[in-house]
Amino acid sequence: MPRMPPADAAPDAATAAKTAPQRSGPARALQSLGLTTPLALALHLPLRYEDETRLTPLSQAHPGETVQVEVTVRDARVEFRPRRQLVVRAADDGGETLVLRFVHFYPSHQKALQAGVRVRARGELRGGFFGREMIHPQFKAIEHGAPLAAELTPVYPSTAALPQSYLRKAVASGLQRANLAELLPPGIVPPGLPPLRQALELLHHPPPGAPLAALQDHSHPAWQRLKFEELLAQQLAQGQARRERGRHAAPMLVPRVGGLHEKLLATLPFALTRAQQRVSAEIAADLAAGRPMHRLLQGDVGAGKTVVAALAAAVAIDAGWQCALMAPTEILAEQHVAKLVQWLQPLGVKVAWLAGARRGKAREEALAQVASGDAALVVGTHAVIQHDVHFARLGLAVVDEQHRFGVAQRLALRHKLQDTESSLSAHLLMMSATPIPRTLAMSYFADLEVSTIDELPPGRTPIVTKLIADHRREELIGRIRDAVEAGQQVYWVCPLVEAVEDDGSPPEGKARGGKPLTELRNATETHAVLSAALPGHEVGLVHGRLKTAEKAAVMARFKSGEIAVLVATTVIEVGVDVPNASLMVVEHAERFGLAQLHQLRGRVGRGEVASVCVLMYSTPLSDSGKHRLKAMAETTDGFEIARRDLEIRGPGEFMGARQSGDALLRFADLAEDAPLLAQARRAAPMLLDRHPDAAQAQVLRWLGHQVDYLKA
Structure with a gap:
């Protein structure tokens, strides 16, 4: 029921829905909601329902109830105390009185609510100082004896430009015209x-x-x-x-006896875990099958996915094909390059490096090596899928943290896999340190195979997670001072790079709801505070706005031990491996997603020293913030973290569906609808x-x- 009385001259919604491109106002709003076909309108379902099928006498209504009443206006006037408002005094047929109060109103309200008009109003009944009242009820003028609604009234998702009355007519028309044959x-x-x-x-x-x-x-x-x-x-x-x-057919990539695969295994400074051996065998079977592999390799932070990918790459390269590895950030891609060069280059494999910051002659040389096939392994960011990158014989593509790429980028990679002179399709291996809950694997990943590394390599020390409020900041800085004096290294992660004006936009990311962005601690400020508090110890600063060479230099000095404390944004979320770092501080932890927090925690615990992750939060906490921090404190199991993350956020956000602008599931809920x-x-x-x-x-x-x- 609209808040303003329906206009007799309102356009026909069914006609407007058919001719939306030529119309403005509500018809244009239908278009903006994607309601341009009968089926789209039929599937635009109500958010809730209002019961207009019955009337409640005022004598039987109780404060706090939402009821529909029928009253006759006695008088309506504009009053100015305590503020300008329209006050309508009315009574039902039993003589019980009611005040309808409108703080926001139009002249049409005054015209419609004149003395003697019979009104049907619906709203929450309140007990005011002057008796019963409704604030901003929905209403319409009626004739005496007008029939009640024969069914519950739907309330649809809408916009300010699309009144419910208009939308109801459009949906009803779409439902009637839609082809809903079984x-x-x-x-x-x-x-x-x-x-x-x-x-x-x-x-x-x-x-x-x-x-x-x-x-x-x-x-x-x-x-x-x-x-x-x-x-x-x-x-x-x-x-x-x-x-x-x-x-489709794909290259049959079979490890040779005494080939590159065996040589790499022999030169690794560690032994594979049983889980790594198992998933390597699963991948090897796919590569040798002659059909395109489409496999997800998942494992917790630090489980050793990169070496499994390197072994798969060795099989492809040894068979005369190229391998491409794509990562979402330059820091992560650089980490991969460092490891893969260390493992494969001594065995004669040439590695090409492609990133957005790499331009000019260096980029031209890398492109030439890729196009000629001279570079057997190509590592980079999304630059790997740009239009000017052409592979000679791409046999295997590995995508790390694949869910962090937008849909357009993932589709571009799929096209790149087919963009070779060979008639064969390339193999695809996707990796994720965000384990996929079973219901998601059954749904969004139903078209691929899943390999899981479910154990960590030996030597990974347990990580203790502590929650502290931000008023204990000085106490925490003292703990950091003790750690660096003992020769340990520390991460301090902030959500912003630097302070912004009230009307400015943060340079990196957006904080979740709660405090204004200007109140969040920022990396540059924290860097200054820690530098002053830790004389004699160098404090580094790294964030996404630094040039690639600057970031690389800071990270190299942190890894070598020259920098004791690294203040950073989430650019260090994945891929960074510094065994001597034993303390991770995440500031405004309530602003981070659960998967992000788990990734950040995984940056420590990589050496022999017991490690601690401190999640510092500010109050008040939202319900979702409380749930995220509670989950982090209770478990370090990535699969349990993923399960709780799915519960908190739902599958669309968990899967990054917002990158595409479309919800992956409109109606079903994987947490509740597993039987379906x-x-x-x-x-x-x-x-x-x-x-x-x-x-x-x-x-x-x-x-x-x-x-x-x-x-x-």
Whole structure:
């Protein structure tokens, strides 16, 4: 029910929805919400419902209840105390009085609420000093005896330019016109779920007495039908991608006896763990199968994924093919280069380095080495997938922290894998130190194989995590002084580079809700404070705004021990390996994501000294901030961290869906709908085998252009 009375001259919403490109106002708002087709309108589901099917006499209404009443206006006047407001005094047929109060109002309100007008109003009843009142109720003028609504009134996600009355008409028109024919053959839909059209009609127009709680918590069978349809479409798309890849040929990369793979194993200064041996064997089997590998290698921070990737690269290079390794940041890419050069260059492998900051002659030389095949291993950032990079014989691509790349970048890599003179497709190995919870692996990663390194190499010391409030800062600085005096090294991570003006934008990242950005401690300020507090010990500063050479120089001096304390932003989140660093301080820890905190904690505990991660927070903490810090304090298990992160953030944000601007799942919730997901996983192969046309129609109905996002 609108807050302003409906205008008789309101445009027809159904017509406006059809002609949105030529219209402005609400029709343009429909376009901005993506509501441009009948199906899109039919799938635009209510946030909640209002019960306008019954009236409550004022004598039976209680303060705090949201009720609908029918009253006659006695008088309406603008009052100026305590502030300008429209005060409408009215009474119902039983003589009980009610005040309707509008602090924000228009002349049309005064016109509609004249003495003698009969009004149906809905809002929260309050007990005011002058009796019962409603503040800013929804209302409309009616004739005596006007019929009540026959069904619950939906309230839709909308914008300021799109009134609910207009949107309801547009959705109703879209629902009527949408093609909602049943696509699925008998036996696919779980028993007890209604047909799709019936489910949508019930969700948009619930009858009186419908179980409101089940509708709003999405447990109603109508909701279950939509969730199953969506999950099934996702499983079908993943299954199609897997089968399509299976029809392609890829290089058969088999380790040679006495070849580069064996030589690398023999020269490594450590032995592989059982888990590393197991996942290496899984990858080797994929490389030798003659079909494109599409595998995710996951393992906790410090589990030793890089050496597994190096062994896979050795197999590809030894067979005469090139390998590309792409990382999301230059610091991480540089760490990979350092390790891979150390391991492979003595064995005769030439490594090319590509990064955004590498330009001019050095870049031209690297591009030439890649194009000629002289560089067997190519390591870099997103520069690896730029249009001027051409591989001679790309056989294997390794993507580290793949979820940190945007969808466009991941799709560009997929095209690059196919952009070679060879008719064979390249193998793809993705790596992640953010373990994937099982429900996500069953859903978003259903089209690939998953290898898990579930043990850490020997020598990794346990990390103690401590939570302290920021008022204990001086005490913490004293602890740092003791640590550096004992010869240990310390990280101090801040969320910002430097202070900004109130109307400025932070140079790196954005803090989560809470304190204004200007109140957050910044890296340059902290660097100055620690430099003054630690005379005789050098304090370094590194952040994303430094030039590549400057960052590399600071990191090299920290790794060599010249710098005792490194103040940094999250550029050191992944890849940095300094065994002597035993203390990690994360300032404003409540502002960081759980996966980020776990990655930062993993920068310590790499040597023989017992390590500590201090998460310093400021109050008040949000509920999600409390949950994140509690999880960090209770466990160092990356898989448990990932599970809790999924619970807190949901799959879309966990997976980086916001990088694409599209939610990966609109209706289903993987934390609650695992049984439906399991049913969809069982049904998808049968549909693909026996009813391929129905499977394709299902994918197009529910996913459309998002199919590529699932493959990226």
